[in-house]
Amino acid sequence: MLERVQSQSDRTMIEIRDVTRSYGSFKALDNASLAIREGEFFSLLGPSGCGKTTLLRMIAGFDAPTSGSIAVDGQPMDGIPANRRPTNMVFQSYAIFPHLNVEQNVAYGLKRLKLDAGEERRRVEEALVQVSLTGLGKRRATELSGGQRQRVALARALVMRPKVLLLDEPLSALDKKLREQMQVELRRLQQAVGITFVLVTHDQYEALAMSDRIAVMFGGRIAQVASPKEIYQRPVNRQVADFLGGMNFVKAEIVEENGASLVLDTLGFGRVRTDKPKAFVRNGGAATLGIRPERLRVLWDNATAKFEVAGKVVERHYFGEITHLIVEIPGLEKPLSVTETNDFGADDIPVGAPIRLAYDPEALVAMAD
Amino acid sequence: MTAIKRFLPGWLPSYAVLYLLFLYLPVIFLPIFSINTAATPKFPLSGVTLHWYEDLPHTPALIDATWNSLMVGVSASILSTVLGILAARSITRYRYPGRRAINGLIMAPLVLPEVIVAISMLLVMLQLGLSLSLFTVVLGHVLVCIPYSMTVLTSGFEGFDRSLEEASADLGESAFGTFRRVTLPMVAPAIISSLLVCFTISLDEFIIAFFLTGTEATLPIYIWGQLRFAAKLPGVLALGTLLLFASFVLMTTAEILRRRAARRTQNEGGLHA
Numbered sequence: 001m002l003e004r005v006q007s008q009s010d011r012t013m014i015e016i017r018d019v020t021r022s023y024g025s026f027k028a029l030d031n032a033s034l035a036i037r038e039g040e041f042f043s044l045l046g047p048s049g050c051g052k053t054t055l056l057r058m059i060a061g062f063d064a065p066t067s068g069s070i071a072v073d074g075q076p077m078d079g080i081p082a083n084r085r086p087t088n089m090v091f092q093s094y095a096i097f098p099h100l101n102v103e104q105n106v107a108y109g110l111k112r113l114k115l116d117a118g119e120e121r122r123r124v125e126e127a128l129v130q131v132s133l134t135g136l137g138k139r140r141a142t143e144l145s146g147g148q149r150q151r152v153a154l155a156r157a158l159v160m161r162p163k164v165l166l167l168d169e170p171l172s173a174l175d176k177k178l179r180e181q182m183q184v185e186l187r188r189l190q191q192a193v194g195i196t197f198v199l200v201t202h203d204q205y206e207a208l209a210m211s212d213r214i215a216v217m218f219g220g221r222i223a224q225v226a227s228p229k230e231i232y233q234r235p236v237n238r239q240v241a242d243f244l245g246g247m248n249f250v251k252a253e254i255v256e257e258n259g260a261s262l263v264l265d266t267l268g269f270g271r272v273r274t275d276k277p278k279a280f281v282r283n284g285g286a287a288t289l290g291i292r293p294e295r296l297r298v299l300w301d302n303a304t305a306k307f308e309v310a311g312k313v314v315e316r317h318y319f320g321e322i323t324h325l326i327v328e329i330p331g332l333e334k335p336l337s338v339t340e341t342n343d344f345g346a347d348d349i350p351v352g353a354p355i356r357l358a359y360d361p362e363a364l365v366a367m368a369d
Numbered sequence: 370m371t372a373i374k375r376f377l378p379g380w381l382p383s384y385a386v387l388y389l390l391f392l393y394l395p396v397i398f399l400p401i402f403s404i405n406t407a408a409t410p411k412f413p414l415s416g417v418t419l420h421w422y423e424d425l426p427h428t429p430a431l432i433d434a435t436w437n438s439l440m441v442g443v444s445a446s447i448l449s450t451v452l453g454i455l456a457a458r459s460i461t462r463y464r465y466p467g468r469r470a471i472n473g474l475i476m477a478p479l480v481l482p483e484v485i486v487a488i489s490m491l492l493v494m495l496q497l498g499l500s501l502s503l504f505t506v507v508l509g510h511v512l513v514c515i516p517y518s519m520t521v522l523t524s525g526f527e528g529f530d531r532s533l534e535e536a537s538a539d540l541g542e543s544a545f546g547t548f549r550r551v552t553l554p555m556v557a558p559a560i561i562s563s564l565l566v567c568f569t570i571s572l573d574e575f576i577i578a579f580f581l582t583g584t585e586a587t588l589p590i591y592i593w594g595q596l597r598f599a600a601k602l603p604g605v606l607a608l609g610t611l612l613l614f615a616s617f618v619l620m621t622t623a624e625i626l627r628r629r630a631a632r633r634t635q636n637e638g639g640l641h642a
Contacts, residue, residue, distance in 0.1 A: 060539060061538075061539075062535055062538075062539075081538070082535070082538040082539050083538045083539070083540075083541045083542055083543060084541075087539075088539055088540065089535075089536070089539045091532045091535070091536055092532075093530055093532050095530060095532040095533050095535065095536035097533060097536070097537075097551060098555070098632075099554045099555055108537070108540050108542075108550075109540030109541050109542070112540075112541045112542060112546070113541075142632070156536075156540065157539075157540075160540060160541070
């Protein structure tokens, strides 16, 4: 994991207050509020149609809220057109001007600033260095690969020294390997320039790998805003948990509830005490307990653990470095998913074999029903 | 089935050659006979001369007809391209009911019998009280040019990625600046291509010009008039050769520009990852 080099400030860079965007009776964004900090790498994560792109386009000035307000660096953005905002955008299609070469693309926005020729050239060169495109300045846009186009789009935006860089699914068109490489590079770049980045993505791994904080969105609403770790480990509800990778859901009864913790009764895991999620709103006596498949570990031979469940392997799927086991636990209506690394031969566990699984009660998450 | 399969491969190339000969042989005869010393188009050639070409600039009626054709061609191509731009932009950019029907109606003159179109236009012009002149010819030519203009322009505008204009605005450019620095340079090749195509169509068009002109002849009408005199035939052939050559150059240029425009407007962006 990359560690942050510079500390981000607590100053708010983008303030989104009660923003709604309606198209007729359809609400693309429904009363969203959000504060994005200066110097932060912030991701808007959600399935298509969740309103993340709508929100990004409203920050950029290509769309306007039906109600609510957006402020960038303390300045209200109401009625300010895209060309007068301190934001720049990397488009999903990259939108490289095909009639211009790389340098001309990067210098496009600078032309309006009427810099002297030397200064303009210096800034273009600097931007090309930042995105590792030195020497390609004279290349025509049509002669570039997908990855190079994306770098041009980045350089063209960064050269403007925006307060906020907006990225609309910038990696979705790249193949897997290049995408992973660009994730690391984008993160590094953001730390080097210290600009606030707002990334829109539907790829949970991308969001987890790159962001300081993530807002998970569904159906025009913001479901949770937190650090990647918290989003992954402490999802506020089943929808968020489900969107961020696999999760086993177990029916639970609330036995006790106080300010900080919950005591739940489950059939498979017995009575467990867990942290109460921040946004927990009790809905009757039922709740859901979740555990990620990789937090269940196979207990070999006579090994024991303080917390364990026993069951029977019903399916086994081999994935190279890991094996995915489906384990039936007496009392649970749905079998548990377990992912185990193949170091100890999890890929050889026979289907039908009895199995014991260890877990850390810390890994159990309570979610409102 | 198998018999046809065995038979066809051998004969398809011969068919293709015959087909092309049929299409282009008459066209090839034109320049050949235009440099013949004899006035009758007959093989063998009696000698080679550029005499007929040298005579052309010394024919006042021909000079007049050329000017008329140029004026009509330029006006018709500009008018139909302007109208074509509006229509093509609307059809490629917006979605509205009747879009396809409108597109079809604009393209229809391409397949309507030209004689009928010409007669109908003549009737309308006379009803409107317009006296026949080069102006009425221009109107007629605009009608037949627009489908061609539309074809060229829609292929140039199609797939024009809106995000290019947004990117320009995002980088601080005003609406007018965006039009000048992004939109116009990108569609310019298509526009020039449309102008060239329309000019060529107008230059070569006979039937509508024949019906709608007053006393002033365009080049095709002049040629038609000359055909009555056998002695003038070599001159007509020479003129025809020049027209053919001009049309060929104009259309080729137009097609190159059209392709470039189509390539440009497609912002391939992430698709070529």
